[in-house]
Amino acid sequence: MIRKLLTGNAAAAWGARLAKVDYVPAFPITPQTEIIETIAHWIDIGQMDCRMVTMESEHSMITAAGAAAATGVRVFTATSSQGFLYGMEMIYTVAGWRTPFVLVNVSRALSAPITLEPDHNDVLAARDSGFLQIHCATCQEVLDSVLLAYRLGENERVRLPVIVNLDGFYLSFTREPVKIPDEKNVKEFLPPYDPGETHFRAGDPISQGVVVLGGSQYSYFRYETHYASLNALGVFEEISKEYEEVSGRSYQPVEAYRVEDAEIVFFMIGSFATKAKDAVDRLRKVGCKVGLLRPLLLRPFPVKPIIRALAGKKGVAVIDQNLSLGKGGVLHAELSSALYGATDSTPVLVSFIGGLGGRDITREEFYEMVAVTRKASETGEIPPPRLLYTAEELMRMKGLQSIARVARQKGGGKS
Amino acid sequence: MFRIRLHGRGGQGIKTASRILGTAFFWEGYEVQDAPRYGAERRGAPIFAYVRASKEVINERGIINRPDLGIVADESLLLLPVADVLGGVTEHSVLLIVTDEAPGVWKKRLNLKGRVFSLSSKVIVEEHAGFPLVGAACVGAAARLVGVISRKALEKAIREQLRPLGESIIGRNLAKARTAYDQMEASAGCVTEREEPSADSYETPHWIDLPFEEAGLSAPYIHAAATSLKVETGAWRSLRPVIDRRRCHRCGLCDIYCPDGVISLDARGYPHIDYQHCKGCLICLIQCPTHAIKAIPEPGLRAKRHQGRGR
Numbered sequence: 001m002i003r004k005l006l007t008g009n010a011a012a013a014w015g016a017r018l019a020k021v022d023y024v025p026a027f028p029i030t031p032q033t034e035i036i037e038t039i040a041h042w043i044d045i046g047q048m049d050c051r052m053v054t055m056e057s058e059h060s061m062i063t064a065a066g067a068a069a070a071t072g073v074r075v076f077t078a079t080s081s082q083g084f085l086y087g088m089e090m091i092y093t094v095a096g097w098r099t100p101f102v103l104v105n106v107s108r109a110l111s112a113p114i115t116l117e118p119d120h121n122d123v124l125a126a127r128d129s130g131f132l133q134i135h136c137a138t139c140q141e142v143l144d145s146v147l148l149a150y151r152l153g154e155n156e157r158v159r160l161p162v163i164v165n166l167d168g169f170y171l172s173f174t175r176e177p178v179k180i181p182d183e184k185n186v187k188e189f190l191p192p193y194d195p196g197e198t199h200f201r202a203g204d205p206i207s208q209g210v211v212v213l214g215g216s217q218y219s220y221f222r223y224e225t226h227y228a229s230l231n232a233l234g235v236f237e238e239i240s241k242e243y244e245e246v247s248g249r250s251y252q253p254v255e256a257y258r259v260e261d262a263e264i265v266f267f268m269i270g271s272f273a274t275k276a277k278d279a280v281d282r283l284r285k286v287g288c289k290v291g292l293l294r295p296l297l298l299r300p301f302p303v304k305p306i307i308r309a310l311a312g313k314k315g316v317a318v319i320d321q322n323l324s325l326g327k328g329g330v331l332h333a334e335l336s337s338a339l340y341g342a343t344d345s346t347p348v349l350v351s352f353i354g355g356l357g358g359r360d361i362t363r364e365e366f367y368e369m370v371a372v373t374r375k376a377s378e379t380g381e382i383p384p385p386r387l388l389y390t391a392e393e394l395m396r397m398k399g400l401q402s403i404a405r406v407a408r409q410k411g412g413g414k415s
Numbered sequence: 416m417f418r419i420r421l422h423g424r425g426g427q428g429i430k431t432a433s434r435i436l437g438t439a440f441f442w443e444g445y446e447v448q449d450a451p452r453y454g455a456e457r458r459g460a461p462i463f464a465y466v467r468a469s470k471e472v473i474n475e476r477g478i479i480n481r482p483d484l485g486i487v488a489d490e491s492l493l494l495l496p497v498a499d500v501l502g503g504v505t506e507h508s509v510l511l512i513v514t515d516e517a518p519g520v521w522k523k524r525l526n527l528k529g530r531v532f533s534l535s536s537k538v539i540v541e542e543h544a545g546f547p548l549v550g551a552a553c554v555g556a557a558a559r560l561v562g563v564i565s566r567k568a569l570e571k572a573i574r575e576q577l578r579p580l581g582e583s584i585i586g587r588n589l590a591k592a593r594t595a596y597d598q599m600e601a602s603a604g605c606v607t608e609r610e611e612p613s614a615d616s617y618e619t620p621h622w623i624d625l626p627f628e629e630a631g632l633s634a635p636y637i638h639a640a641a642t643s644l645k646v647e648t649g650a651w652r653s654l655r656p657v658i659d660r661r662r663c664h665r666c667g668l669c670d671i672y673c674p675d676g677v678i679s680l681d682a683r684g685y686p687h688i689d690y691q692h693c694k695g696c697l698i699c700l701i702q703c704p705t706h707a708i709k710a711i712p713e714p715g716l717r718a719k720r721h722q723g724r725g726r
Contacts, residue, residue, distance in 0.1 A: 004441075005438060005441055174450035175449050176473070177446060275474065283614045360478055362620065364619070367614055389623065394625065
C-alpha cells in the first residue's frame with residue numbers, strides 16, 4: 001500500500017488498473033477526461049495489459065462496452081456530462097442486456113446555458129436506466145468505489161452495469177492523499193470475472209437484445225432487472241465487509257456521520273457532502289446536535305438504512321445539487337417517498353437547492369440551513385424549497401442583464 | 416489549516432506550482448488538497464489554483480474565500496476585476512506579487528493592510544526559453560513564507576512533479592526556486608494559519624426569493640451579434656508574437672494554424688496580427704517555417720495603463 005496525492009481522475013484510473021480490466025472503449029475528445037489519458041499512458045508504457053479502442057462517440061463507446069462485457073471480459077469506460085447524455089440511448093439498452101461493467105462519470109452541469117462546473121443533473125438523467133449508481137465524496141472513495149463496483153455489478157444476483165460518479169473540478173482535478181491498495185490484496189477481493197450463463201463467444205453464439213411485443217414479456221424482463229438492482233443493496237453490504245478486510249476501509253450504502261444523537265441532519269450526495277461534514281464538526285463544537293446522512297448508493301436507493309438512520313430525528317435539510325425542472329430537488333422527492341408512512345413520526349424535510357453549476361455552498365449557508373430546518377421542526381411550518389441564492393448574486397445578474405439589454409438597444413433587431 | 420491561493424495565466428505553470436507546493440507540504444507530514452480552477456483551457460486566460468494543508472483531515476472543498484497567502488504570478492491580473500485576485504484578502508493575508516515595483520507601491524495602490532512581498536518579473540522574461548519558471552520562483556518563495564517547508568522537501572517536490580521534463584529543466588526550476596526561497600529568509604513563517612470563527616455567531620446569508628422574469632429577460636441571450644469582438648482577449652498575453660517581414664515568405668501557415676483567427680493576410684499576402692484579440696498562444700511561432708515570428712514579453716502594468724488598455 002502506498003499513500004500519495006492523486007486527483008479524482010487519477011484515482012479512477014488506478015481503480016481500473018487494479019481491477020485488471022481487459023477492455024477500455026473510449027471517446028477520446030472533449031468532454032472526455034484525464035482518466036482515459038492516464039490509462040492510455042499506462043498501456044503505452046506497458047504498465048497496464050489491456051486493449052483500448054477509441055470510438056467516434058459516447059453512444060458507440062457505451063455500445064462497445066456492453067457488447068464486450070457480454071463476451072465475459074472486464075470492461076471499463078468513462079465520460080462526462082454532455083458526453084454521458086449523448087450515450088443515453090445505450091445507457092438504458094446495455095443495462096437491459098444485463099452486462100456488468102463500470103462507467104465512471106465526471107459530473108458537470110448540463111447545457112443550456114453552457115457551463116463547466118458540476119452538478120448532478122447529468123448522472124440523475126440515468127437514474128431510471130438500470131445502471132447502479134455509486135456517488136463519491138473523496139478521491140479515495142473514487143478508487144475504492146471502482147473496485148467495489150466490479151464486485152457489485154458482476155455478482156450473479158445483480159449482473160448490471162455500474163456508474164461511479166465523481167464531481168468535476170471538486171474531485172476530478174483535485175488532489176488529495178489516496179491509499180493505493182496492493183495488487184495482491186485487490187486480487188484476493190476481486191478475482192477475474194466469471195460470466196456464467198450470460199457468456200457469449202463467436203463459436204457459441206447467442207442472441208441479445210431480443211424483441212418482445214405485447215407488454216407482458218417486457219414487464220417480466222423489466223421487473224427482473226428491477227429486482228437485480230434491489231439485490232445490489234444487500235450485496236453491497238456483503239462485499240464491503242470483504243473489502244474492509246483487505247483494505248481497512250469500511251463503506252456502507254449510506255454514510256451516517258455523527259447522526260446517532262443528532263436532531264437535525266443534512267441529507268445530500270457527492271463531494272459537497274465533505275463541506276457539510278466540516279460544518280457538522282464546527283456546529284458540534286458549539287453544542288449543536290447535527291449530523292450528515294449521505295447515500296453512496298443512489299441506485300438501488302437504500303430505503304431501509306435511511307429510514308433507520310432518520311428514525312426519531314427532528315428535521316432533515318435535504319440539499320439537492322440538481323433540479324428537476326417543474327418539480328424540484330430529486331433527492332427531496334426520493335427521500336419523501338422513502339419516508340412516507342414508514343414510521344409513526346417522520347422528521348420534517350426542508351428542501352434546499354444548492355451548488356447548481358458548481359456554485360459554492362458556504363459554511364454560513366450550512367449553518368443557516370440548520371437554523372431554518374430547526375425552526376421548521378419546532379413550528380411545524382415547512383418553508384417552500386429554498387434556492388441558495390443571495391441578494392448580491394441577483395444584483396450581479398441585474399448588472400449583466402443591463403449589459404445584454406444595452407446591446408439590444410444598440411444593435412439588436414437590425415440584422 | 417494553511418489556505419493558499421495562486422493566480423496566474425494559462426501557460427505560466429500555476430497548476431504545476433500548486434502541485435509542487437501541495438507535494439512539499441505532503442512530504443512535511445501535512446494532509447493536503449490542491450486543485451487548479453480554469454474555464455476554457457487556453458493559454459493566457461486567467462486561472463487560479465489553491466492549496467490547503469493541515470495536520471488534520473481536510474473536509475473543506477473548492478475555492479478558498481479567505482487566503483492566508485495569495486500569490487500573483489502576473490501583475491496585470493490585479494487590473495482585471497473578473498480575476499478577483501483580492502477577493503477575501505484581509506490584513507491577515509500575505510500577498511506575493513511578481514512585479515518590478517516595490518511592495519510599498521502595491522500596498523498603497525491597492526490599499527492593502529497585510530504584508531506584501533515582490534519577486535522580480537525577470538523570471539517571466541526567461542520563460543522565453545520555452546518553459547515556465549515563474550511558477551518555480553513563486554513556489555520557492557511561498558515555501559519559505561509559510562515557514563514549515565524545508566528546502567529538502569521543496570526540492571524533492573520539484574523533482575517529483577517535473578520528472579517527465581528531464582534533468583535540465585528540473586535544474587533550472589530548482590535554481591529559481593532556491594533563489595526565491597533564500598530571498599524570503601528574513602520573513603520565514605510570516606504566513607500563519609488563520610483562527611476560525613466559532614459557529615455560534617455568523618453572518619446570515621442574504622438569501623432572496625428569486626423573482627420570476629419573462630423569457631425576454633431571463634433566457635440566456637445577449638441581444639447583439641459578434642459580442643466576442645468586445646472581449647479584449649489580447650489582455651491575456653504574457654508574450655507577444657511579432658512578425659519580421661524581412662524573413663516572412665508569405666506562406667500563410669500562421670494564418671491557417673492560428674486557433675483564434677486573429678491573423679489576416681493583406682493584399683500582398685503578408686500576415687497581420689490583431690493584438691486586441693491575440694491571446695499569445697504562440698502556435699504561429701512554432702509553425703512558422705522561416706522563424707520569422709519571435710516572442711517578446713508584454714510591457715509591464717504601467718506601460719499597459721499608458722496605452723489605455725487597463726480597465
